[in-house]
Amino acid sequence: MDNNNLGRHISGQFNVELEDVRSQVMAMGGLLEQQLNDALDALQHGDAETARKVMSADRKINSMEVTIDEECTRIIAKRQPAASDLRLILAISKTTADLERIGDACVRVARAVIDNKEGNRKGLLVSMEAMGRHAARMLHDTLDAFARMDVDAAFRLHKEDRKIDKEFEAVFRQLMTFMMEDPRSIPGILDVMWAARALERIGDRCQNICEYVIYFVKGKDVRHMDTEDMEDLLR
Template sequence: MEHNLNKHISGRFNEELENVRNHVLSMGGLVEQQLNLALDAVNSADADKARKVSENDYKVNAMEVNIDEECTRIIAKRQPAASDLRLVVAIAKTIADLERIGDEAERIARVALDSFTKDQQDLLLNIDNMGRQVSRMLHDVLDAFARMDVQKAFEVHKEDAKVDREYEALTRQIMTYMMEDPRSIPKIMDLIWSVRSLERIGDRCQNIAEYVIYFVNGKDIRHTSQEDIEKSL
C-alpha cells in the first residue's frame, strides 16, 4: 500500500512537508552511499575509501541538524495535528536513525585500515555478505519511506530476523577463530565490532520501517510480534 500525502495536506503546508521529506531522502541516499563505500573499503582493503567515509560523516551529521530544525519550525509554525503531526514525528525519528547508521558505517570502514592474513580474509568475505544483506535492507526501507509503502516496510521489518541470525553465526565463527589463535585477538576485535555495527544498522532499518507503518496506519508496532503486526495491517 502506498500512501498519498495530498489526501491530508494541501497548499503551502504541503510544500513544506514535501520539502522536508525530500531532504530526508537525500540524507538517506548519502547514508546508503556511506555504507556501501565502507563495505567496498573493507572488501578491497582500501584505506583511501575508508578515510573518505570518515571525512564525509560530517555531512550526514549536518543534514540531521538541518532537517531537525525544519521539523521544529513546522511544529511551531503550523501546529500540525493527526496524520500531519505523525509525519513530522516519523521524519524526526527517521533522521536520528539515519545519523546513527552513518556512525556505524564509519566504524565499519575503520577495518579497512588493518591488514589481515589469508585465513582472516575468509572472515572478511562473510562479513561482506552480511554487509550486502544489510545494505539491501537500507535501500528497501528508504524506498518504503519514499512511497510510504506499508507492505514494503513490513517486508523490511521481517528481514531483521535474518540479519540477527547472521550476526549470531558470524560472531560464533569469529570467537572460534580467536580461541584457536589468541595472538589474533586485538586485530579480530575490530571485526567483531564491525559485525556488531551491521547488526545495529539492521535494527535501525527496522525502526524506520516501524515509523512508516506508524505514519500511514497510526499504529505504534514497537515490541509487537510479526504475527500481530501482519494482522493489524
C-alpha cells in the first residue's frame, strides 16, 4: 500500500478498512504458499495423504476470495474512493481472483498425485518439481512485491515468467517423447501434462499480480503492454 497516503483520509476508519482488506490478501497468499509447497512435496514423494490435504485446503482459499471480494464491494459502495484508493481496491480484488486460481492449480497438481495409483508415473511427476519450486519462489516474491507495492520488483518478476514458460516447454517435449514411444501411456501422461500446465499457469498468475502492482503505483494499465514499453513507463 502507498504508505505515504496513510492517515490522509478524513475518516480514520477508512484507513483501518484498507489495511484490513490488504492484510486478508496477505493471509490468503500465505495459505497459498503453504498449499503450493505441500503440493510439490506430495509430487516429490508420491504422498497421496498430503495431496488430499492440499485439495481440502482449497475450500478455505475459495472462502477467503469471496470474503475479500465482498469487503472490496462494501468499501466501494460506502466510501466511494477515488484515485489511488480506488486503484488499490481494484488491484486487491483482481489479485484475489488470481490467487484463487493459483489454488486451483495446486489442486490440479495434487490430483495428479492421487490419480497415480500404481506409481508408474512417479518419475514423470518428479520431473516437474524444479519448475514447481521455481513457481513457488516466484509466488513468494510476488506476494512480497505486492505487500510493499514495489514497482521495480514487480517488473523484474513480470519478466521471470519467461523462464518458467521455457521450463514448461522442456517438460512438454519430454512428455511428448514418452507418448510417441509408447502410445499406451498417453492417458496417464496427459494427466501429468495437465499438472505441468497448472504449474506453468502459476507463473502467469504471478505475472498478472505484478501488473496490478504497477497499475496501483503508476496509474497505468499495463496488461497488454510490451516489456519494452513497460520499462519505458517505469523509468
